[in-house]
Amino acid sequence: MYRNILFTTLSVLLISVSSSAQSSTQPPRPLFHQMGFLSWNPGFPMNNDFTSETSYRGGSFGFRKMMKSGKISLGADVSWNSFDEYAPRQTYTTKNDGAVTTDFIKYMYTLPMAVTAHYHFGSGAGVINPYAGIGIGATWARQQLYYNTYLSEDDEWGFLVRPEVGAIINFKPYSPWGILVAARYHYATNEQTDFKISSLEFVDVQVGITWNW
Numbered sequence: 331m332y333r334n335i336l337f338t339t340l341s342v343l344l345i346s347v348s349s350s351a352q353s354s355t356q357p358p359r360p361l362f363h364q365m366g367f368l369s370w371n372p373g374f375p376m377n378n379d380f381t382s383e384t385s386y387r388g389g390s391f392g393f394r395k396m397m398k399s400g401k402i403s404l405g406a407d408v409s410w411n412s413f414d415e416y417a418p419r420q421t422y423t424t425k426n427d428g429a430v431t432t433d434f435i436k437y438m439y440t441l442p443m444a445v446t447a448h449y450h451f452g453s454g455a456g457v458i459n460p461y462a463g464i465g466i467g468a469t470w471a472r473q474q475l476y477y478n479t480y481l482s483e484d485d486e487w488g489f490l491v492r493p494e495v496g497a498i499i500n501f502k503p504y505s506p507w508g509i510l511v512a513a514r515y516h517y518a519t520n521e522q523t524d525f526k527i528s529s530l531e532f533v534d535v536q537v538g539i540t541w542n543w
Contacts, residue, residue, distance in 0.1 A: 332472075340411025341420035359504065361459050361498065371535065388410060391422070399451070402449055408441070409443075411439075413438040417434040417436060418433055436474070440532075441471070444468075460495070461496055463499065469489075512535070517531050
């Protein structure tokens with residue numbers, strides 16, 4: 331009887347150890363299968379004669395789908411930033427060969443839209459999961475210049491290229507919720523001669539939440 335009990339106990343232990351060993355050799359689940367995100371995006375203009383002040387009015391939302399490799403995701407996102415700046419009194423030349431001497435309040439609104447590809451270095455088992463990626467698409471931008479009681483404005487489209495690096499921080503392994511932190515460099519070919527804009531360049535920082543399923 332005791333021999334049977336001992337044999338049964340040892341058998342159960344061996345099966346448990348064997349199952350544990352097999353599960354430990356299995357690759358971890360991917361970081362996500364599908365993921366959405368929503369973030370706040372402060373923006374910092376670069377190489378821009380129209381506005382140079384930091385924008386704290388910006389955000390983005392997007393979607394990513396993991397490919398079969400478990401490392402590469404494809405997706406799309408939409409962002410926006412609103413830049414503004416006060417300019418001291420100066421002379422501004424209008425389109426009709428006129429001129430106005432006054433101070434200015436400058437506004438610029440940007441709406442980048444991109445398809446994206448990312449390489450994710452982590453898996454669902456990790457807490458901090460870095461990634462690198464690129465977005466390609468288009469940017470719509472509108473510039474507005476307020477002076478005295480007048481308004482000059484224009485808008486245009488440009489081609490967008492946007493490399494980025496970041497990380498998804500899970501609250502715990504395999505958590506459906508996480509925190510997104512990233513830095514992205516926007517380069518768009520928008521041109522506007524009256525406002526001395528030959529391209530749009532700025533860096534934004536993403537801080538937001540992710541959810542996956």
